[in-house]
Amino acid sequence: MSRSVSDPAAPALRVDGISASYGPVQVLFGASLTVERGEMVALLGPNGVGKSTTLRVIGGLLKPDAGTVHLGGVDATNWSPRKRVEAGLSQVIGQSAFGSLSVVDNLRMHGYATKDKKWVDEAVEAALAIFPRLNSRRNQPASTLSGGERQMLALAKAIVNDPELLVIDEFSLGLAPVVVGGLCELVRRLNERGTSVLVVEQSVNVALSLVHRAYVMEKGEIIAEESAAVLAADPDRIRTLMLGGHAAVTG
Numbered sequence: 001m002s003r004s005v006s007d008p009a010a011p012a013l014r015v016d017g018i019s020a021s022y023g024p025v026q027v028l029f030g031a032s033l034t035v036e037r038g039e040m041v042a043l044l045g046p047n048g049v050g051k052s053t054t055l056r057v058i059g060g061l062l063k064p065d066a067g068t069v070h071l072g073g074v075d076a077t078n079w080s081p082r083k084r085v086e087a088g089l090s091q092v093i094g095q096s097a098f099g100s101l102s103v104v105d106n107l108r109m110h111g112y113a114t115k116d117k118k119w120v121d122e123a124v125e126a127a128l129a130i131f132p133r134l135n136s137r138r139n140q141p142a143s144t145l146s147g148g149e150r151q152m153l154a155l156a157k158a159i160v161n162d163p164e165l166l167v168i169d170e171f172s173l174g175l176a177p178v179v180v181g182g183l184c185e186l187v188r189r190l191n192e193r194g195t196s197v198l199v200v201e202q203s204v205n206v207a208l209s210l211v212h213r214a215y216v217m218e219k220g221e222i223i224a225e226e227s228a229a230v231l232a233a234d235p236d237r238i239r240t241l242m243l244g245g246h247a248a249v250t251g
């Protein structure tokens, strides 16, 4: 499926009624969410409620028991992870890199889905230009990078993919606030260029300062959906939701 086949009027991502399990243990119970084109959305919730599992289903790393995943209006539920990447999905999950390869080679490898290798070279340089710190370590093995530098590399890889939809799991984890600020700025820039964004983020403040809209998940279900500005203005409600409170939403 090439990117051009997707429907420009359709949402970048539509997850509809997803249920998923690890062996006999069901983790997701009919979760639904949408990311419109050009939108930045957060998926929030307490630990262990199924946020990362939702991202795994979106990326094709876990097959759902029920429900569908549409990318750009096209049913991608049964697509391989690779086909989803080719359709414009880029995921930043953890800080995985090929440790023995240099920063530059890690970035080049990430352009594998792109046929235009000249474009990949340009994209690698453009991505490195955004991160001078990473650029100064361009020929160093990825295994020698600090945590913050690895997150920069993970986002730089996403840029090389030039994604329609960027999905990020926990980019602020363990990073200094100044680094997180820089990463947020980069995500904003990508979004301004047209990339839609879905982010799972432990820090509610970081997430709400970045996104337009947020969903809150509890026990594998979406229990609230709100504009980020409305949610940010109501710290009591955020606290209740993040502690896992159905009552706060329905009441």
Ligand SMILES: Nc1ncnc2c1ncn2[C@@H]1O[C@H](COP(=O)(O)OP(=O)(O)OP(=O)(O)O)[C@@H](O)[C@H]1O
Binding pocket: 022, 027, 045, 046, 047, 048, 049, 050, 051, 052, 053, 054
């Ligand atoms: N590979 C796995 N095998 C079995 N159970 C798993 C696996 N991965 C996650 N789980 C379980 O599924 C549930 C949901 O996990 P998930 O990682 O999706 O939650 P989360 O909301 O992302 O949590 P956190 O915010 O702590 O990262 C948890 O109970 C977790 O222990």
